[in-house]
Amino acid sequence: MAGELLETNKKLITYVGALRSSILGFILLRWYVAGGVCVSKKRLDGKTVIITGCNTGIGLETAKELSARGARIILACRDLDNAHKASEIVKKFSGNSDVSVERLDLASLDSVRKIAEKVKNDEAKIDILINNAGVMMCPKWQSEDGYEMQFAVNHLGHFFLTTLLLDRIKEYAPSRIVNVSSVAHNCKPHTRVT
Numbered sequence: 001m002a003g004e005l006l007e008t009n010k011k012l013i014t015y016v017g018a019l020r021s022s023i024l025g026f027i028l029l030r031w032y033v034a035g036g037v038c039v040s041k042k043r044l045d046g047k048t049v050i051i052t053g054c055n056t057g058i059g060l061e062t063a064k065e066l067s068a069r070g071a072r073i074i075l076a077c078r079d080l081d082n083a084h085k086a087s088e089i090v091k092k093f094s095g096n097s098d099v100s101v102e103r104l105d106l107a108s109l110d111s112v113r114k115i116a117e118k119v120k121n122d123e124a125k126i127d128i129l130i131n132n133a134g135v136m137m138c139p140k141w142q143s144e145d146g147y148e149m150q151f152a153v154n155h156l157g158h159f160f161l162t163t164l165l166l167d168r169i170k171e172y173a174p175s176r177i178v179n180v181s182s183v184a185h186n187c188k189p190h191t192r193v194t
């Protein structure tokens, strides 16, 4: 009897130990995967922020956070229905109703030209431009202007938008242009063996 109890006790201790290690491992993994954390409490009252491709993902989270800090947010997205849904999410999260939606398809230089013109006409100022939208590993596609899609959306479209808005952004210095990228740029190219 005593031997059985001892055996059960041992098993229990092993299970509890394994459970503890699993929980600790899970917490550490979550912490590692979560990446960097912004600890700044800085407010952005009175600032106008344009974020590209922010109906979902990192862009949407950025919009929610900056809106909660008091900024006026312009969601520049290619699908207006999704953008309006995102705008409601941002407003509900932040309690800040100063959120608007503009159409932007980065695969079309004409669309980029149009949004830049509209924003320059409608907005009193632009303090922050966040070039966030991106596509990755898409099929062999071309943009409206005949460029490879990934290059067109991730690089050309954003470069053109930034160029068109640059003077206005500089007027409100200290202003910011943020290009969302990837740690993948740190990867060493494959060594070619000849």
Ligand SMILES: NC(=O)c1ccc[n+]([C@@H]2O[C@H](COP(=O)([O-])OP(=O)(O)OC[C@H]3O[C@@H](n4cnc5c(N)ncnc54)[C@H](OP(=O)(O)O)[C@@H]3O)[C@@H](O)[C@H]2O)c1
Residues within 6 Å of the ligand: 052, 053, 054, 055, 056, 057, 058, 059, 076, 077, 078, 079, 082, 104, 105, 106, 107, 132, 133, 134, 135, 136, 153, 180, 181, 182, 183
């Ligand atoms: N998530 C990651 O682990 C990771 C890692 C490295 C880099 N990044 C970079 O971080 C940025 C955001 O990533 P994410 O994971 O949040 O991406 P995501 O969830 O796939 O969102 C991408 C956004 O870009 C928009 N977009 C795509 N093509 C567009 C176009 N032609 N014109 C305008 N908007 C367009 C999408 O709009 P639709 O909804 O209409 O498609 C969507 O809102 C990207 O630049 C990405 O390369 C992300």
